[in-house]
Amino acid sequence: MATDFRDKGGAVEDAIGAVASSLERGETVGILQLDSPAADPAAVLDPRILRLGMHAGARIVSLKDAVSTPAVAIFGNAVLTYLPHTRSAIDAERVPIMSADVGAVSREVCRAVFGTAPDEESPRLG
Secondary structure, three states: OEEOOOOOOHHHHHHHHHHHHHHHOOOOEEEEEOOOOOOOOOOOOOHHHHHHHOOOOEEEEOOOOOEEEEEOOEEOHHHHHHOOOOOOOEEEEEOOEEOOOOOHHHHHHHHHHHOOOOOOOOOOOO
């Protein structure tokens, strides 16, 4: 599950809810912080995601960590706008983008960073 967990918007609320629900079901969940320059420079990570990150089923990951996963769910496509178009060490079979709008930039960045285009039928929020 990926977003900028410093933000105060709905995407963060949705991501935190999805992480909590997945952990409650006994799933292993990767938490990926994607920094957005649009966030307030003084902003800090939401304390709820820090608590969830301490759960036995949670894995805090970065774009440099070698991870193979069935899916990387991106909450809010705005965070993709700021990612460098460089291949990460994360290998994802699917990349659903939980956003009201999945545009061409999101598709291009997902291909570059995660090695796959986002799901065409990504759930739409909003």
